[in-house]
Amino acid sequence: MKIAIGCDHAGFKLKEAIKGYLVSKGFNILDEGTYSEDSVDYPDFAAKVALDIKNQRADFGILICGTGIGMSIAANRIKGIRAALCLFPEMAKLARSHNNANILVLPGRFIAVELAQWIVDAFIEEKFEGGRHENRVQKIEEMDK
Template identity: 60%
Template sequence: MKISIGSDHAAFALKEHIAAYLRFKGVEVLDEGTHSEDSVDYPIFAEKVSKDVLEGKADYGILMCGTGLGMSIAANKFKGIYAALCLYPTMAKYARLHNNANVLVMAGRLMGPTLAEETVDTFLSTEFAGARHQRRVDEIKEFENR
């Protein structure tokens, strides 16, 4: 599995932690930055990670900013990206199970490392349920074509 990961300055420390955690578990990580706590604009990193997912360079993306709100808004502007802001493992479970999300968004200022690890593990280990949920995902995809 290959994960593209990115954050702004507000979530830099959590991004570094999660990238190391994933590597420790044997996951290939494509770190799209930022690479310090110097102030940056989050949409730059939302674009990089979204493109990695859309171009098949990564299986999933993980984005983080202070609250996760900006990253989720920015990433969802890309056709084919279904970014879900998940503050807890249960949210991550249903983002995958029911919504087939392909980008996990987390909040660097609202989540500690252990909660973030559990949220990432749940997101990456949950399969899309399909069935009636596929119909709903297809309805969402229709919005992109209008």
């Protein structure tokens, strides 16, 4: 499985920790930056990861900024992207199982590395349930038209 990951300066430390964690678990990582704590604009990195998902260069995406809010807003502007800001593993499970989220967004300033790892695991391991949720996801997709 290939995972695209990106962050701004506020998410850099957590991105590096998550990237190392995923590599240790055998995942193929597409690191879209940023590559330091120098100030950058989060929409640039949200777009890179979202386009990786849209163009099928990666199976899932992970975005990290200070609060996760900016990355969520920016990524969700790309047609076909369902980016979900998750603060707990249960939120990540539901984002995948009910909303078929394809990008996990994390708040780099508000969660510890261990919690972020649990959230990432929950997101990656969960499957979309389909069924009654399929109609709802389709309605979201129709909003892009």
